[in-house]
Amino acid sequence: MRHIISVLMENEPGALSRVVGLFSQRNYNIESLTVAPTEDSTLSRLTVTTIGDDRVVEQITKQLNKLIDVVKVVDLTEGDHIERELMMIKLKANGQMRAEIKRTCDIFRGQIIDVTPNTYTVQLIGASDKLDAFIASLGNTTSIMEVVRSGVSGIARGEKVLSL
Amino acid sequence: MVVRALRDEGVKYIYGYPGGALLHVYDALFQQEDVQHILVRHEQAATHMADAYARATGKAGVALVTSGPGATNAVTGIATAFTDSIPMVVITGQVMSHLIGEDAFQETDMLGISRPIVKHNFSVQRAEDIPATIKKAFYIAQSGRPGPVVVDIPKDMTTPTDRFPYEYPKSVKLRSYNPISRGHSGQIRKAVDMLLQARRPVIYSGGGIVIGDASAELTELAQLLNFPVTNTLMGLGGYPGTDRQFVGMLGMHGSYEANMAMHHADLILAVGARFDDRVTNATDKFCPTARIIHIDIDPASISKTIRADVPIVGPSKVVLEEMVGLVKESSKKPDAQALDSWWKQIDEWRGRHGGHYRTDDSELMKPQQVIEMLSKVTNGDAYVCSDVGQHQMFAAQYYKFNKPNRWINSGGLGTMGFGLPAAMGVKMNFPDADVACVTGEGSIQMNIQELSTCKQYDLPVKILCLNNQSLGMVRQWQDMNYESRHSQSYMKSLPDFVKLVEAYGHVGMKVDKYADLEGAMREAFALKDRLVFMDIAVDPFEHVYPMQVPRGSMRDMWLSKTERT
Ligand SMILES: Cc1cc2nc3c(=O)[nH]c(=O)nc-3n(C[C@H](O)[C@H](O)[C@H](O)COP(=O)(O)OP(=O)(O)OC[C@H]3O[C@@H](n4cnc5c(N)ncnc54)[C@H](O)[C@@H]3O)c2cc1C
Ligand SMILES: Cc1ncc(C[n+]2csc(CCOP(=O)(O)OP(=O)(O)O)c2C)c(N)n1
Numbered sequence: 001m002r003h004i005i006s007v008l009m010e011n012e013p014g015a016l017s018r019v020v021g022l023f024s025q026r027n028y029n030i031e032s033l034t035v036a037p038t039e040d041s042t043l044s045r046l047t048v049t050t051i052g053d054d055r056v057v058e059q060i061t062k063q064l065n066k067l068i069d070v071v072k073v074v075d076l077t078e079g080d081h082i083e084r085e086l087m088m089i090k091l092k093a094n095g096q097m098r099a100e101i102k103r104t105c106d107i108f109r110g111q112i113i114d115v116t117p118n119t120y121t122v123q124l125i126g127a128s129d130k131l132d133a134f135i136a137s138l139g140n141t142t143s144i145m146e147v148v149r150s151g152v153s154g155i156a157r158g159e160k161v162l163s164l
Numbered sequence: 165m166v167v168r169a170l171r172d173e174g175v176k177y178i179y180g181y182p183g184g185a186l187l188h189v190y191d192a193l194f195q196q197e198d199v200q201h202i203l204v205r206h207e208q209a210a211t212h213m214a215d216a217y218a219r220a221t222g223k224a225g226v227a228l229v230t231s232g233p234g235a236t237n238a239v240t241g242i243a244t245a246f247t248d249s250i251p252m253v254v255i256t257g258q259v260m261s262h263l264i265g266e267d268a269f270q271e272t273d274m275l276g277i278s279r280p281i282v283k284h285n286f287s288v289q290r291a292e293d294i295p296a297t298i299k300k301a302f303y304i305a306q307s308g309r310p311g312p313v314v315v316d317i318p319k320d321m322t323t324p325t326d327r328f329p330y331e332y333p334k335s336v337k338l339r340s341y342n343p344i345s346r347g348h349s350g351q352i353r354k355a356v357d358m359l360l361q362a363r364r365p366v367i368y369s370g371g372g373i374v375i376g377d378a379s380a381e382l383t384e385l386a387q388l389l390n391f392p393v394t395n396t397l398m399g400l401g402g403y404p405g406t407d408r409q410f411v412g413m414l415g416m417h418g419s420y421e422a423n424m425a426m427h428h429a430d431l432i433l434a435v436g437a438r439f440d441d442r443v444t445n446a447t448d449k450f451c452p453t454a455r456i457i458h459i460d461i462d463p464a465s466i467s468k469t470i471r472a473d474v475p476i477v478g479p480s481k482v483v484l485e486e487m488v489g490l491v492k493e494s495s496k497k498p499d500a501q502a503l504d505s506w507w508k509q510i511d512e513w514r515g516r517h518g519g520h521y522r523t524d525d526s527e528l529m530k531p532q533q534v535i536e537m538l539s540k541v542t543n544g545d546a547y548v549c550s551d552v553g554q555h556q557m558f559a560a561q562y563y564k565f566n567k568p569n570r571w572i573n574s575g576g577l578g579t580m581g582f583g584l585p586a587a588m589g590v591k592m593n594f595p596d597a598d599v600a601c602v603t604g605e606g607s608i609q610m611n612i613q614e615l616s617t618c619k620q621y622d623l624p625v626k627i628l629c630l631n632n633q634s635l636g637m638v639r640q641w642q643d644m645n646y647e648s649r650h651s652q653s654y655m656k657s658l659p660d661f662v663k664l665v666e667a668y669g670h671v672g673m674k675v676d677k678y679a680d681l682e683g684a685m686r687e688a689f690a691l692k693d694r695l696v697f698m699d700i701a702v703d704p705f706e707h708v709y710p711m712q713v714p715r716g717s718m719r720d721m722w723l724s725k726t727e728r729t
Contacts (some may be wrong), residue, residue: 013287014275021280025259059464062464066464068304068338068340130212164339
């Protein structure tokens with residue numbers, strides 16, 4: 001099963017490499033990874049999506065917790081949560097295709113953020129499967145020149161917070 | 165500041181080897197007397213000496229090595245300590261901070277290299293952080309589940325002319341690291357209820373008793389309950405080896421009775437042990453009828469390979485103490501009748517195959533006889549520091565450890581070359597104790613240069629080299645699994661060890677008849693102030709038994725070359 005694990009950690013040199021190293025060292029898989037400082041600049045928030053059975057994910061959270069730089073770990077997929085990913089996608093866009101692409105964008109609530117005579121660059125935010133669906137639905141309309149995705153960020157619903 | 169911090173931490177000995185990046189530190193060492201530096205002949209030995217000090221005392225040992233090759237030579241020793249959860253602080257020199265990343269002379273990324281084999285590592289970025297960083301290193305190494313910590317210090321952080329205010333912190337707190345100090349009372353209560361109802365219980369204890377200083381509590385609980393106790397390789401000495409309730413080591417080369425008892429148990433109390441693959445054999449066949457209580461300070465050890473029914477996260481000493489209290493208080497008593505028939509069964513197993521080996525099928529001395537003699541000559545009271553191989557298993561099986569912290573060996577990593585430096589580290593700190601290094605002619609040659617260090621610092625350890633003229637453990641596997649094709653496990657050009665040790669200034673003895681063994685060994689131990697190397701010829705064809713059958717359950721064992729369960 002796919003899990004989204006959120007990690008609050010010291011914003012220190014080496015901390016990120018410890019987390020990444022742990023995954024490769026213990027043969028855990030990383031689907032995506034995002035990291036940035038929080039409102040408190042001494043802390044970073046890292047989100048990693050991984051696939052594994054319950055036993056593996058239990059070990060992942062335990063091993064993450066063991067890292068000295070890690071302050072807190074939660075598996076967001078254990079409760080209600082919101083996940084978002086940002087994608088920017090550069091598409092071939094000329095002639096009739098332009099209108100068709102625009103329509104698809106509107107359906108997915110994407111925005112065209114850059115235009116040249118032959119291309120559109122579209123920005124889309126949503127859960128990962130929505131981004132996948134957008135890519136799939138463009139398949140017949142145009143050709144994709146470049147895709148860049150941020151990886152998943154997530155937050156728990158309701159009053160639950162991950163903080164010090 | 166480095167040396168001052170070590171002094172203020174109460175460090176007496178550090179083990180190391182100098183080099184460019186550490187010249188300022190070595191100059192500071194020269195100008196004081198509180199911290200004594202022991203110069204080894206290879207950095208690996210420095211780490212093993214520090215590690216063995218920790219294994220014998222529970223306190224972190226300290227190694228000091230220079231950048232580049234000094235640091236990489238220390239890697240094996242760091243990994244050895246890491247896999248066995250041993251507290252250690254390793255200070256590595258580093259090139260000047262402005263050169264880092266430029267492939268400078270003797271630069272290696274020690275933070276990157278050591279990352280997977282340390283509990284934590286630090287790179288000092290500002291000289292004024294040195295005292296606090298060293299304090300944190302000791303705190304992290306020694307608390308919670310212990311482990312090695314590396315502190316990498318660029319040379320310019322130790323420039324003697326740069327002066328900073330120095331203060332060694334009394335204590336440290338880290339918001340992201342809070343080792344647990346006691347177990348969950350509800351879980352402990354539940355566990356005690358189960359213990360009192362058990363009919364076929366076994367206590368399976370490991371290194372977490374030894375390094376967690378919980379031997380007295382374990383012994384009290386086991387005796388209160390009249391339960392059998394088995395120890396892992398790392399746990400030996402955690403429960404008195406000559407006590408009737410001790411059923412020996414368990415696992416791959418565990419005793420017949422220990423493995424049988426585990427397999428048939430209805431309740432296993434695992435404490436400070438991590439269900440290693442050398443213990444469990446095939447996990448899907450592991451102890452089919454047992455419920456499992458698992459006490460460990462590291463939640464990640466619990467349910468990692470074998471699922472625990474009652475997990476208890478906490479220090480073994482505190483949790484066991486609480487259990488002892490609850491058992492004493494409880495109105496319930498262990499089921500004496502059930503335990504009686506359980507003990508009958510165990511004693512029957514013990515009588516059938518317990519610790520037997522044959523002495524009649526060859527003229528040659530058996531390695532087991534040598535260890536039994538060592539046990540006799542030293543009254544089971546010596547520090548036994550072992551290398552890795554068959555001799556290690558024989559030592560584990562046949563030396564009766566009645567006290568914790570006396571059996572010093574590399575279990576998790578299985579580092580050949582560990583034994584001699586380990587014995588040196590122990591002898592340095594316990595000059596009056598008998599310290600033996602049990603080794604093979606393969607292992608000893610991995611750090612034999614340390615005989616020179618022994619001379620310099622007068623470390624009269626006794627080296628028992630069980631010379632079977634081959635890499636015995638490898639050969640055994642080749643005999644059993646590769647139709648005796650002895651690929652590269654035979655050593656054709658062994659040195660004359662007696663001459664070799666004499667050249668280093670020590671005493672050498674050659675023993676090839678059992679009749680001479682006791683006399684020679686007594687003589688060796690009587691030479692209190694000399695290092696003695698006993699080159700003991702043993703049967704080259706001997707195998708270690710029992711040996712679990714691969715992919716079987718705990719009870720599937722080879723008991724000799726011809727008998728199987
Ligand atoms: C040639 C060879 C053969 C081997 N054969 C065997 C064999 O037959 N049988 C065998 O048992 N081993 C054998 N080993 C060793 C094996 O590889 C493991 O090292 C060993 O089994 C691990 O022991 P342990 O479970 O006690 O764990 P350790 O590695 O000692 O780990 C200690 C555990 O205790 C925990 N802990 C630490 N401090 C505390 C505390 N204060 N309170 C509570 N918990 C704590 C830790 O978190 C950890 O989980 C062999 C090794 C070699 C080289
Ligand atoms: C550094 C290292 N290299 C290789 C091994 C693999 N290995 C395990 S036991 C062994 C043979 C040890 O031979 P020896 O020291 O003579 O002991 P014996 O088994 O003969 O008693 C080897 C090569 C190891 N454990 N450590």
